[in-house]
Amino acid sequence: MNYIDVGESAGRSLSKDFDVTVIGGGPAGASTALQCARMGMRVLLLEKGPPNRHKPCGGVLPLVADEVITDIIDDEIPEEVYESPRELGLYYVPPSGREGGGRVRNYRVVNINRDRFDSWLLTKAIMSGVKVQFGAQFQHLEEEENRVFYSVGPEMRQVRTRILVGADGVRSQVRKAILPSMDAPVLLVGQQYISISERGDIEDSFYGFLRGDLSPSYAYVIPKNDFLIVGLGVRPQQSPSVSEALTLFRQILADEFGVSSADPVAKEVWSIPYGYFAPGKGSTILVGDAAGFCNPLSGEGIRLAIEAGEIAASAIQVTEGGEDLLERYARDVKSIADFVASVQSFVDSLDDDGREQFVREELNRRY
Numbered sequence: 001m002n003y004i005d006v007g008e009s010a011g012r013s014l015s016k017d018f019d020v021t022v023i024g025g026g027p028a029g030a031s032t033a034l035q036c037a038r039m040g041m042r043v044l045l046l047e048k049g050p051p052n053r054h055k056p057c058g059g060v061l062p063l064v065a066d067e068v069i070t071d072i073i074d075d076e077i078p079e080e081v082y083e084s085p086r087e088l089g090l091y092y093v094p095p096s097g098r099e100g101g102g103r104v105r106n107y108r109v110v111n112i113n114r115d116r117f118d119s120w121l122l123t124k125a126i127m128s129g130v131k132v133q134f135g136a137q138f139q140h141l142e143e144e145e146n147r148v149f150y151s152v153g154p155e156m157r158q159v160r161t162r163i164l165v166g167a168d169g170v171r172s173q174v175r176k177a178i179l180p181s182m183d184a185p186v187l188l189v190g191q192q193y194i195s196i197s198e199r200g201d202i203e204d205s206f207y208g209f210l211r212g213d214l215s216p217s218y219a220y221v222i223p224k225n226d227f228l229i230v231g232l233g234v235r236p237q238q239s240p241s242v243s244e245a246l247t248l249f250r251q252i253l254a255d256e257f258g259v260s261s262a263d264p265v266a267k268e269v270w271s272i273p274y275g276y277f278a279p280g281k282g283s284t285i286l287v288g289d290a291a292g293f294c295n296p297l298s299g300e301g302i303r304l305a306i307e308a309g310e311i312a313a314s315a316i317q318v319t320e321g322g323e324d325l326l327e328r329y330a331r332d333v334k335s336i337a338d339f340v341a342s343v344q345s346f347v348d349s350l351d352d353d354g355r356e357q358f359v360r361e362e363l364n365r366r367y
């Protein structure tokens with residue numbers, strides 16, 4: 001393979017080519033890179049996909065996330081990122097079925113186009129001075145010298161960095177490079193896209209179905225433009241499998257809500273973190289899904305990724321990337337990790353009686 005050193009090719013002979021190299025251009029990577037660049041650091045972001053890459057996602061944010069993101073990014077989410085309907089209610093269905101379910105009072109979520117959202121965030125990072133390379137896949141790390149090896153097509157390249165940030169998602173290669181024996185359990189999440197004209201009685205709400213025969217955590221329905229997105233999460237190697245559970249879910253939706261059982265227009269499967277926390281090692285820190293930050297009950301991870309990015313950037317700034325970086329970052333990000341762990345314990349403790357009670361309480365809640 002042909003090795004090209006980014007520093008040399010740029011005509012520099014610095015001890016390090018970049019202050020911070022971020023792997024992954026999703027919300028966690030873009031947020032970290034953006035904040036670091038705003039603090040005056042030299043930042044490289046490597047993204048293996050093309051610009052506007054697709055990420056399987058429900059594209060739903062609680063209203064508070066919309067506000068948190070606007071605060072952190074210091075800009076409003078642009079109109080073209082929102083989907084139709086722009087806001088959705090929240091509707092729970094317990095194990096006993098539709099009769100026991102209903103819409104939660106005074107609760108709204110926002111409906112976004114995930115790919116356009118990520119593109120907006122990454123563009124903000126580029127405009128703040130982050131150097132972004134698309135089609136660049138992290139391969140390995142030489143820890144002693146903080147030399148990052150990555151491929152662009154058949155070509156292997158390397159760059160030297162003071163800090164490496166792994167924002168490369170739930171199947172993080174950076175995490176595997178620094179913590180090779182770590183177990184990082186996931187929930188497999190499958191989604192089907194059904195024509196909106198076949199929605200039956202599904203109203204403009206995000207539907208959360210809680211029932212153990214479908215999923216240990218959640219199954220959902222989201223109206224989005226021309227489609228109903230129908231999805232659920234299962235543990236790998238579990239019975240029923242994702243596709244078996246989705247078949248059962250489609251049957252329940254047909255029986256109870258009159259949703260057509262016609263073949264989906266499209267299907268996709270990806271994963272979310274399901275019970276791990278990994279802040280990093282040495283001068284490499286992990287953010288977003290790579291670190292394990294996703295709500296195991298709702299699947300919400302975009303806001304947590306952006307918050308973790310902000311915390312990472314400020315830990316880098318405060319410690320100037322010194323030896324206490326990891327300790328500082330792990331301490332500051334603990335509130336997110338604790339929140340995720342507490343929801344995980346709650347999910348793990350639930351049986352169908354507990355799910356029934358949870359839905360009852362949510363529907364009776366007064367704000």
Ligand SMILES: Cc1cc2nc3c(=O)[nH]c(=O)nc-3n(C[C@H](O)[C@H](O)[C@H](O)COP(=O)(O)OP(=O)(O)OC[C@H]3O[C@@H](n4cnc5c(N)ncnc54)[C@H](O)[C@@H]3O)c2cc1C
Nearest residue numbers: 024026027028048057058059060138168169288289301302
């Ligand atoms: C089906 C599904 C539905 C979901 N729905 C919602 C929802 O409605 N709302 C919500 O808030 N959250 C949702 N989530 C969770 C949310 O998508 C994640 O928590 C969020 O994407 C985490 O952001 P991230 O930046 O950490 O990782 P990602 O968004 O996964 O970004 C990682 C990036 O790293 C890149 N990458 C990976 N490996 C490499 C490599 N070796 N080299 C270079 N680049 C690399 C990838 O191409 C990708 O762009 C859902 C998840 C799934 C699977």
